[in-house]
Amino acid sequence: MNIPFNHPELNAAEAIYAAQKIAFSPMTFQAVRIAWKRGLLDNLAKNTQGLTPKSLAKNVGMRLYGVRVILESCLSIAVVSFKNEKYFITKIGQIILHDEMTQINFNYNHDVNYLGLFYLEESIDNATPVGLHKTFGSWPTIYPALTSLPEPAQSSWFTFDHYYSDNAFATALPHVFKHQPKTLMDIGGNTGKFSISAANYNDKTQITIIDLPEQLAVAKTNISQAGFSDRINTIPINMLDHSQALPKNYETIWMSQFLDCFGEDDIIAILKRSAQAMSQDSRLFVLETYWDNQQFESAAFCVVNTSPYFTAMANGTSRMYRVSDMLNFMNQAGLEVIEKIEHIGMGHTLLEAKLTQ
Amino acid sequence: MNIPFNHPELNAAEAIYAAQKIAFSPMTFQAVRIAWKRGLLDNLAKNTQGLTPKSLAKNVGMRLYGVRVILESCLSIAVVSFKNEKYFITKIGQIILHDEMTQINFNYNHDVNYLGLFYLEESIDNATPVGLHKTFGSWPTIYPALTSLPEPAQSSWFTFDHYYSDNAFATALPHVFKHQPKTLMDIGGNTGKFSISAANYNDKTQITIIDLPEQLAVAKTNISQAGFSDRINTIPINMLDHSQALPKNYETIWMSQFLDCFGEDDIIAILKRSAQAMSQDSRLFVLETYWDNQQFESAAFCVVNTSPYFTAMANGTSRMYRVSDMLNFMNQAGLEVIEKIEHIGMGHTLLEAKLTQ
Structure with a gap:
């Protein structure tokens, strides 16, 4: 730290x-x-x-x-x-x-965030993304709205999202596949980027993407175009409905830049549901950026200032966390972190966890 | 400079x-x-x-x-x-x-400018304040809109405007009255702040405020409350209508933070109309802030970054100028600067001009 x-x-x-x-x-x-x-x-x-x-x-x-x-x-x-x-x-x-990163940040902050940030205060007070409502419509969160956002906001959002996650996949994959999992559940798999990378990386693993129906529609198209319809399937689950159990018997569970989309209580609930779906041999991998785990202060600056986007535009409840926050959430969910790979991709940290003994 | x-x-x-x-x-x-x-x-x-x-x-x-x-x-x-x-x-x-100044700047930039600045690019391209239109309605410029702006935008605008001009009045008045003018024309007198100060400073001078009817309505109330209805009168003139001559025979013409509300061609035209109303003994005083005539770089920073407000919110054509710009405009209008009082009030410069011989 x-x-x-x-x-x-x-x-x-x-x-x-x-x-x-x-x-x-x-x-x-x-x-x-x-x-x-x-x-x-x-x-x-x-x-x-x-x-x-x-x-x-x-x-x-x-x-x-x-x-x-x-x-x-x-x-x-x-x-x-x-x-x-x-x-x-x-x-x-x-x-x-x-510099590509700087330009992606500028586009994201102008096209997606600028107008809505005017309502940051109201978003905090109402625990809801008032900035999203004022600029893009009355969606509960930005996630089901993503595929309906007007241009250039939509492109700027996805470019920002992928730029910061895609870079970490290549380094993360050998860690995720070191146990040669036969099954992998990609929770919050979005448009399928990671699952397709994983299917390319290992030609045996069966993969399931869990996400909202709107995202899965895009994911299915991408999976089909990549020729992986036989190895990657999708299950629509609203991860905010904590009464919905996750499917069991996956050897590996993967979450990439997913938990930062939720408030603390929801993160703990999602981790608990994951733990309930895991066996003693299962492994959970969580890929995230933490503002207190960056090599460069300029990177920490970008990470920490993504939080107001979550407040005003995304959901009104989540933020970019510290490593110590996540270890605490894991602990409360009955999970134990057994490995921490730092500084991969764009300042990412990969946590590997198993059920607490 | x-x-x-x-x-x-x-x-x-x-x-x-x-x-x-x-x-x-x-x-x-x-x-x-x-x-x-x-x-x-x-x-x-x-x-x-x-x-x-x-x-x-x-x-x-x-x-x-x-x-x-x-x-x-x-x-x-x-x-x-x-x-x-x-x-x-x-x-x-x-x-x-x-710090009061910092707070006034924050309020002005959030309440008046923040949302409209999103349209800075369109405002430049269309030479019209698109930011004003998108946030406060289809006014040609912000000036006739001022008394109709919703709160807190209205208070934040007037507080900003007065904070930066009122501070200079006390220092400017002895210079303006050194010739003991019997008549003074306050062009762009807005809500009457300077004219009332001047009437208090010298109990003989007859003062005329020139401005848009909307501003003069507020000015008249203030003049009446100050007990100066007998010494300060008002004439509604649109200073952008260059076919309208200014009344003659005023010994002193005063313009405070007025010319920065216009583009270069209009400034030259206004100065020419002023020159036409002046005799050889008349004096023109112009009080302005110039970004290249500041004692502190932080002040220059505030001045120069007020220009995007003029573009997106005020009129789409004016900006904060350099001293050399204004001397050039004066010269083109047949006016000669005979005295320059620097660093008064909040980084103001007072120029005294007469007709070129």
Whole structure:
């Protein structure tokens, strides 16, 4: 465990400046995003001798007025620099222009989250995603809404989700298959990405995906296209209905970025239902990102600030947890963690658990 | 002139982190705002030995879940710190808790601007405040809408506007009245704040406020309440209708935070109309904040990031200017700046101009 965010001491002037950077951050967020989207950063990167606003406006086909507003805000947040009436791209600007993760984060936070975050406070108070309701309709949670979200929100959501989980699969698979399980249950399998990877990795294991009917419809198409309809089946179960027992006799249970979609009580209930379906030889693998288990503070920053999405947009009750939280939930569900693989994929931790003796 | 924002060189890891701070800033903006509004910061300031999330949730009457989400995001942006499972307020947190300017900025950016800034790009492309239309209705600009804005947007707008101008009036008045003008025209006088101050400052000057009818209705009430109905009159003129001449024979013309509400061509046209109403002895005083004429970079940051408000919410065409811009506009209108009083009020610059010889 590694609690991040040990911030340096600031003097009063530095603290005042830092506070204004937060207070005006909706402005800088939008200005920087537009500078990237509309080619201002790209054009500055291609003109290393710098560009006047007038030249840049001509090059990117944008009103000179707008180019000035965007550039001046970007200057204030160090995405561009300014010298002798010309603008230049900075290192931060280069990251925004070239780094896939940064762009995925920007798209996700603008297309999915920006408007709904206005209702973060109401979402907390009502324990329901008011931001989702105000922007995308009166769904109980975002999960059944995913396949109906308008573009670009839908693509931005799935790209974000897959980017952060897919990277961990390759490293996780050898651990999951070290016991050569004949059967695997993929709880919250979503569109089937992991199960298809698993079917490719091991040609004997029979796989069952558990999820909501809306997700399973997409999963079935993907499974069929991958040619695995004989080895991957699906069972629609609402994991929030804790009266519904899980099917027994699976040697391995897998949950990837699934438990962070639930509040603490539901996580414990889901883990208990999993434990009830397990035998002494069964293994449960939980792949998650924890904000106190990151190698880089910038990664911890992204993880911890995904929580407000869960509050305002996803369900009003879940968040990104700490490793110690999850060990505590496991313990309460009668499960014992026997192995912890850290720092795989994009800052993931893989926990392997069995029934407590 | 003092171009701010000479940012230090960053290494790649620092640049990646800085980019994520921008990409997730809608989250941190809302989390910090709620921590302040809902008393989390105040309660942490009163408990200098630190508080667990559980104690804090009890003290402020908020769901423990929400307190965790808010605190963890605040931790990531250094508004609180965390040690031995307890949270503490930081210096940035103290600024947000106690500094009036910071709070006015937060309220203005949340209540007035946050939702509309989603449409910054469309506002640039269409040269019209699409953010205003989407959030407050199809007004041509925000100015006739001001007295109809819903609360808390209306209060947050006027508080922001007055906070940044009222502070400069006391310092500006001796300069404006050094020539003992018998008549003064207050162009864009809004709700009458400056004219009433001026009437109090000098008991002889006859004052005329020029503005839109909606603003003048409020101004008249304020003037009457201040007992100045005999010395302050009002004339409704749309300053964007450049065919409308201004009344002549005023010894002094005053414009406070007015020209930043217009695009470059309109500013030049308004200055030309002013010049046409002036004699050789008339004086024009322009009080503005310029982002390249600030003593502190944090002030320049606030000024420059007010421009996106003008784009998305106010009019789609104006912005916060540089001193050199304004000198250029004056020159094009046949006006010559004869005195420049810097760093008055909240980073204001007072320009005194006369007709070019």
